[in-house]
Amino acid sequence: MDLTHRPRRLRGSEPVRRMCRETRLSRDSLIYPIFVDETLSGRRSIDSLPGQYHYGLDSVTEAVSECLDAGVGRCILFGIPAEKDAEGSSAWAEDGVVQQAIRRIRAEFPDFYILTDVCLCEYTSHGHCGVLKGEAVDNDPTVEILAKTALSHVRAGADMVAPSDMMDGRVGAIRRTLDENGFQETPILAYSAKYASAFYGPFREAAGSAPAFGDRRGYQMDPHNRREARKECALDAEEGADMLMIKPALPYLDVIRDCSQAFDLPMCAYQVSGEYAMIKAAGERGMVDEHQVMLESAVSIFRAGADMLISYFARELARAITEGEIG
Numbered sequence: 001m002d003l004t005h006r007p008r009r010l011r012g013s014e015p016v017r018r019m020c021r022e023t024r025l026s027r028d029s030l031i032y033p034i035f036v037d038e039t040l041s042g043r044r045s046i047d048s049l050p051g052q053y054h055y056g057l058d059s060v061t062e063a064v065s066e067c068l069d070a071g072v073g074r075c076i077l078f079g080i081p082a083e084k085d086a087e088g089s090s091a092w093a094e095d096g097v098v099q100q101a102i103r104r105i106r107a108e109f110p111d112f113y114i115l116t117d118v119c120l121c122e123y124t125s126h127g128h129c130g131v132l133k134g135e136a137v138d139n140d141p142t143v144e145i146l147a148k149t150a151l152s153h154v155r156a157g158a159d160m161v162a163p164s165d166m167m168d169g170r171v172g173a174i175r176r177t178l179d180e181n182g183f184q185e186t187p188i189l190a191y192s193a194k195y196a197s198a199f200y201g202p203f204r205e206a207a208g209s210a211p212a213f214g215d216r217r218g219y220q221m222d223p224h225n226r227r228e229a230r231k232e233c234a235l236d237a238e239e240g241a242d243m244l245m246i247k248p249a250l251p252y253l254d255v256i257r258d259c260s261q262a263f264d265l266p267m268c269a270y271q272v273s274g275e276y277a278m279i280k281a282a283g284e285r286g287m288v289d290e291h292q293v294m295l296e297s298a299v300s301i302f303r304a305g306a307d308m309l310i311s312y313f314a315r316e317l318a319r320a321i322t323e324g325e326i327g
């Protein structure tokens with residue numbers, strides 16, 4: 001019998017292929033980033049992120065209803081404050097932009113799940129992720145401020161905090177502060193391996209958070225390093241992180257793979273602004289099929305080992321899952 005012409009692909013048609021998919025996507029694993037601008041009323045489109053908006057405090061709940069309409073029940077909030085100073089003091093103000101946004105969302109949508117990005121770069125006049133000593137970020141005083149900021153978000157009603165600054169010891173400090181104040185049940189999603197990436201460009205324009213001088217290489221990771229990501233994840237895990245995050249996503253699939261296998265904590269990936277902007281730009285120019293590239297990128301990130309995804313495409317992805325295009 002000649003066996004050489006047997007098909008090696010999976011036999012059967014679409015129902016079989018769907019049954020045998022190795023990677024499953026769920027709307028429950030999607031998180032949508034929302035930018036809230038304290039100086040704005042209504043919404044304004046973000047030039048560097050076509051299809052994305054800055055929301056004023058009076059319209060932030062519109063962003064939430066749009067998420068819910070699409071089947072997305074989780075967001076991560078980024079604030080753009082009216083006032084910036086050297087310490088980023090509006091980050092932990094009780095009536096800060098994120099704190100106010102949380103209260104407004106809570107009032108209208110009590111069950112909508114709210115994560116907050118905890119960092120100082122949107123709040124400091126110099127645009128660095130902490131307070132400075134000379135031209136470098138001063139780690140320990142910054143960690144104290146970050147812990148205060150996280151606590152103020154949770155007091156305002158945030159369900160989870162996500163420190164994105166990459167300072168040493170910040171996860172432990174936030175955990176202690178939350179515990180001491182009765183928030184033992186509030187999880188921390190640590191931006192554990194955050195690379196010093198050019199893919200954050202559109203975000204920095206959107207959040208007005210580009211550093212006024214220098215760069216973030218002193219506290220973000222060198223893209224040449226893979227094992228170092230495991231070290232960062234291990235430290236965050238030890239300090240009490242409930243979930244780990246790798247960022248950006250698509251250019252760092254190897255890191256997602258590695259770290260999701262090495263740690264028994266849920267793994268989040270952040271498909272960042274530059275990844276989104278590239279797909280949009282190429283799609284708009286007819287160079288690629290935007291929708292298909294979006295779907296394939298998301299599937300790849302989950303296939304690599306992510307359990308959840310922060311993405312500006314979260315709503316479109318949720319619709320695609322509902323329609324059965326992916327998942």
Ligand code: PBG
Pocket residue numbers: 117119121129164165199200201202203204216271272273274
């Ligand atoms: C704040 C922060 C950044 C992003 C998320 N949190 C910017 C940065 O590190 O410069 C980037 C997200 C994106 O590009 O979509 N530190």
